[in-house]
Amino acid sequence: TIETGSNIDWATAEGLAFGTLLSEGKHVRLAGQDVERGTFSHRHAVLHDQETDKLHVPLKNLGHGQAAFSVNNSSLSEFGALGFELGYSLVNPNSLVLWEAQFGDFANNAQCIIDQFIASGETKWLQRTGLTMLLPHGYDGQGPEHSSARIERYLQMCDDHPNVFPSEEMLSRQHQDCNMQVIYCSTPANYFHALRRQIHRDFRKPLVAFNSKLLLRHPMARSTLEEMSGETRFQRFIPEVEEEKIVAADKVKKHILCSGQVYYALAKAREQNKIDDVVISRVEQLNPFPYDLVKEYTDKYPNAEVVWCQEEPLNMGAWAHVAPRIRTSLKETANHANKEVRYAGREPSASVATGNKKVHLAEEYAFLAEALTGEAKKPSDVVGGVPVF
Numbered sequence: 001t002i003e004t005g006s007n008i009d010w011a012t013a014e015g016l017a018f019g020t021l022l023s024e025g026k027h028v029r030l031a032g033q034d035v036e037r038g039t040f041s042h043r044h045a046v047l048h049d050q051e052t053d054k055l056h057v058p059l060k061n062l063g064h065g066q067a068a069f070s071v072n073n074s075s076l077s078e079f080g081a082l083g084f085e086l087g088y089s090l091v092n093p094n095s096l097v098l099w100e101a102q103f104g105d106f107a108n109n110a111q112c113i114i115d116q117f118i119a120s121g122e123t124k125w126l127q128r129t130g131l132t133m134l135l136p137h138g139y140d141g142q143g144p145e146h147s148s149a150r151i152e153r154y155l156q157m158c159d160d161h162p163n164v165f166p167s168e169e170m171l172s173r174q175h176q177d178c179n180m181q182v183i184y185c186s187t188p189a190n191y192f193h194a195l196r197r198q199i200h201r202d203f204r205k206p207l208v209a210f211n212s213k214l215l216l217r218h219p220m221a222r223s224t225l226e227e228m229s230g231e232t233r234f235q236r237f238i239p240e241v242e243e244e245k246i247v248a249a250d251k252v253k254k255h256i257l258c259s260g261q262v263y264y265a266l267a268k269a270r271e272q273n274k275i276d277d278v279v280i281s282r283v284e285q286l287n288p289f290p291y292d293l294v295k296e297y298t299d300k301y302p303n304a305e306v307v308w309c310q311e312e313p314l315n316m317g318a319w320a321h322v323a324p325r326i327r328t329s330l331k332e333t334a335n336h337a338n339k340e341v342r343y344a345g346r347e348p349s350a351s352v353a354t355g356n357k358k359v360h361l362a363e364e365y366a367f368l369a370e371a372l373t374g375e376a377k378k379p380s381d382v383v384g385g386v387p388v389f
Contacts, residue, residue: 005225010216011042013188013223017195018059021096022066026199028059029070029092031085032100032134036073039102039136042216045071078110082133086117089131089204096199097131104135104149104210105352118206119157119180130204132195137184137210138261139311139353141360147353148312151286154182154208155321158287162324165291165332174288180206182287184260184318186215186238189223190284193234212261220264237293239300240279242267247277254278255304256344256371257294257326259286259318262311269368272386278372279304286318294329302335307342309371311364313349344371 001007008016018028033039036046047056059069074081082099089097101107107114114133121127135149159179166174175181185191191211198207215221226232246252256266256278263282270278281297283290298306308326310317323341330336345367354360362378365387370376372389379387 002225007222008188008224008228009222010188010191010211011038011044013192013228014043014195015045015059016228017192018069018096019062021196021199022059022069023062025065025067027067027070027092027095028098029072029085029088029095030098030100031070031072031074031081032098033074033076033078033081033102033106035100036071039100040213040216078106079113082107082110082113083117086113086129086131089129090127093128093130093204094199096195098134098195099131100134101136101149103146104137105145105147107133107135107149114154115157119154122179123159128204129206130198132198132207132209135208135210136213138212138214139360139364140214141357142353143355144352148316149210150316150352151182151184151210151312151318152316152320154180155286155318158182158321160288160325162289162321163328165295165328171292175201175205176203178205178288180208180287181285182208182210183285184210184212185284186212186260186263186282187221187223187227189227189232190235190238192223192228193232197234210260214261215264218261218264220267221261234285236283236285236290237297238282238284239293239297240281243279245276246279249301250303252277252279252301252304254307254372254374255298255301256280256307256309257283257322257341258309259283259322260311262309265364265368266309266371268386269372269389272383273372273389275372283318283322286321289322289325291325291329291332294326295332298330299333299335305342305374306330306336306339307344307371309367310345311367313346313352314343315348316352317345319343319345344376 085099137149139147266280326341346363365379366376369389381388
């Protein structure tokens with residue numbers, strides 16, 4: 001809670017980001033098909049009095065001097081709504097303008113706005129926008145129409161060169177020079193910082209934020225006020241956080257890199273199976289890619305195999321984007337220059353996801369085993385939803 005400064009969940013962190021910006025005089029505008037309540041009943045930005053039908057918007061009542069807060073449920077036209085918000089962001093660069101898809105899958109109905117304007121508008125017309133797209137994403141067994149925001153499509157449009165390790169100068173200008181930012185955060189605090197940095201910069205860039213549905217209420221996906229205050233900032237890369245439970249760095253056998261909610265499935269499976277020679281790091285920002293941090297932290301474990309783990313099929317997700325960039329980073333290391341990165345995830349698929357919950361779980365257990373043990377095997381048992389290998 002806010003009072004204790006701990007156990008802050010996703011929606012609270014978002015509310016804190018909006019509230020602090022509003023208190024600083026920055027206009028915040030949020031639109032989408034179900035943004036007032038939040039598709040997953042998590043936001044509750046607008047409260048309805050059932051007896052009087054009156055509305056109450058807490059973020060409009062922060063105090064004297066706050067900026068305007070606008071939250072609007074849009075029509076069912078993703079193309080129309082996203083196009084309007086893009087235009088709004090272009091003429092209001094000091095406003096945090098966000099469009100949220102009801103499910104990330106539905107953004108494909110606005111693909112021309114993304115392709116023609118958001119991804120390439122600056123290159124074609126020197127037209128900068130700070131528009132933020134919030135796309136619910138995650139493989140939770142809900143079938144092929146409610147699982148994937150198509151991470152691979154956005155990453156394919158990023159203009160970073162995968163085979164060139166950036167110089168110090170290039171690294172310092174990564175965000176300034178990229179065509180858009182793509183993130184898949186695993187903590188509420190990092191999401192908080194990602195939203196605030198959209199406005200607290202001297203330039204504007206589109207932000208595509210994939211947000212896990214599972215993590216909205218996940219007991220492990222919690223942050224503290226300490227992680228959102230003082231000198232804290234957005235973390236592009238989060239290295240292993242439980243080193244006290246892991247063997248010495250030179251004894252580590254596997255270094256798993258991942259992004260988003262799959263981290264928690266990996267962490268729980270590692271704990272359940274009492275594995276102490278595998279470390280797990282999170283690539284929170286997929287573009288611009290954190291070459292420098294991948295280099296630094298892979299070198300920390302000189303004898304570890306480097307593995308990329310994802311929930312999505314091989315032909316989807318971040319794999320095609322991260323694989324060459326991880327290789328480029330490894331070439332600059334002292335210990336992994338000639339090593340490959342191994343894939344652990346679902347098999348190639350035409351459909352985004354299976355519609356069968358049993359198959360979904362079997363696939364998940366298989367890639368968790370492959371990532372942690374090197375072999376895609378069936379679990380001997382499942383305890384509390386966590387596989388035992």
